[in-house]
Amino acid sequence: MRILIAGASGFLGTRLAGRLSAAGHEITRLVRRPATGPDESTWQPSQGQIDPAAVAAADVVVNLAGATIGRRWTAGYRSTLRSSRVDTTGTLARAIKQLPAADRPRTMLQVSGVGRYGDTGDRPATEEAPAGTTFLADLCQVWEAAARPAEDAGTRVVLLRTAPLLARDGGMLKPLLIPFRLGAGAKLGAGRQWMAWMALADWLGAAEFLIDREDIAGPVNMVGQVQCTNAEFTRALGRVLHRPTLLSVPGFALDLALGGLAEELQISQRAVPAVLEKSGFRWSYPDVESALRAAVDV
Structure with missing residues (x-):
């Protein structure tokens, strides 16, 4: 298949592009600089600019673009988080809709986040769960809504x-690896x-x-098969690294270090992968300890 990827230079994009290319798919990367070869196409999503021929040539469009969540949230950075997601998604979705029906990609994979569910408490949140009321919950809603023109086009x-x-x-x-290896791992x-x-x-x-x-269409929770609490995650990483995990980080310290992101880190999100389970997908690392051991090669 011919697959067009936005965000192909990021953490997920480079790895997914490599995997799909190794499987025999033809990959084209969307870039914001001049293209350097036939496997790249230039776009400017903040200005709504994209080459419609690149979209028409694709069987599948994958959108992984968006500014990183993992840094301190100032008011200005909240705006960046929103625009970097909505602009890219909207540009792609509108480009798909504007093509003749015969030229439209069959599939669009659009990244979003489990932050959409907000604080779920102890309630398991399947893909049918309502949206939350946090900043990330609102962000994920507008992010997903920006893909609607592609869905409306079929x-x-x-x-x-x-x-x-x-x-x-x-x-x-x-x-987390450095503090945990130093024995400073904390829930x-x-x-x-x-x-x-x-x-x-x-x-x-x-x-x-x-x-x-x-x-399969619509939302899919991309999560581990076996859910865990933050304390269980902390103990598991300690066991994997053979380090103590007796500490805890108080909420006020997180607030000072991370601003608005701290609130998101302390809420409870029990997202469950109902669609993947029903579809027969098989996890290689269904529980958190096996996933951690594989990630750190222990």
């Missing part, structure tokens, strides 16, 4: 509601909050699986 749109990913060189695990607050996560290898496998499964 393209199959899959919303990848992604949990924080476990990988040595990126995702949420990378910044966040009381640690009773549910914590969404997914192994990077399983995310990549699920994305490829969903490209092929033309019977």
Whole structure:
């Protein structure tokens, strides 16, 4: 298949492009600089500019673009988080809708986040759960809504509601490894909050699986099969690294260090992968400890 990827130079995009290319798919990367070869196409999503021929040539469009969540949220950065997602998604979706029906890509995989559910408490949140009221919940709603023109045009749109990913060189695990290895690993607050996560290898496998499964559309929770609390995650990482995990980080310290992001880290998100389970997807790392061991090669 011919696959057009936005965000192909990012943490997820480089790995997904490599996996799909190795599987024999033809990959074209959307870039914001002049294209340097036939496998690149220039676009400027903040200005709504994209080459319609690049979209028409694709069987599948994958949109992974968006500014990183993992830094301190100022008011200005909140605006960046929103525009970097809505502009890219809207540009792609409108380009798909404007094509003649025969030229439209069959599928659009659109990344989103489990933050859409807000604070779920102890309630398991399937893909049918209502949206929350946090900043990320609102962001995910407008982000997903920006893909609607493609869906209205008849393209199959899959919303990848992604949990924080476990990988040595990126995702949420990378910044944790040094303090945990120094014996300073700590749960966040009381640690009773549910914590969404997914192994990077399983995310990549699920994305490829969903490209092929033309019977699946709409939201898909990209999360590990077995949910855990923050305290359980902390103890598991301590066991994997053979380090103590007796500390806890109080909420006020998180607020000082991370601003608005701190609130999101302390809420409870018990997202469950109902669609993937029903579809027969098989996780390589269904529980958090096996995922952590694979991520740090222990």
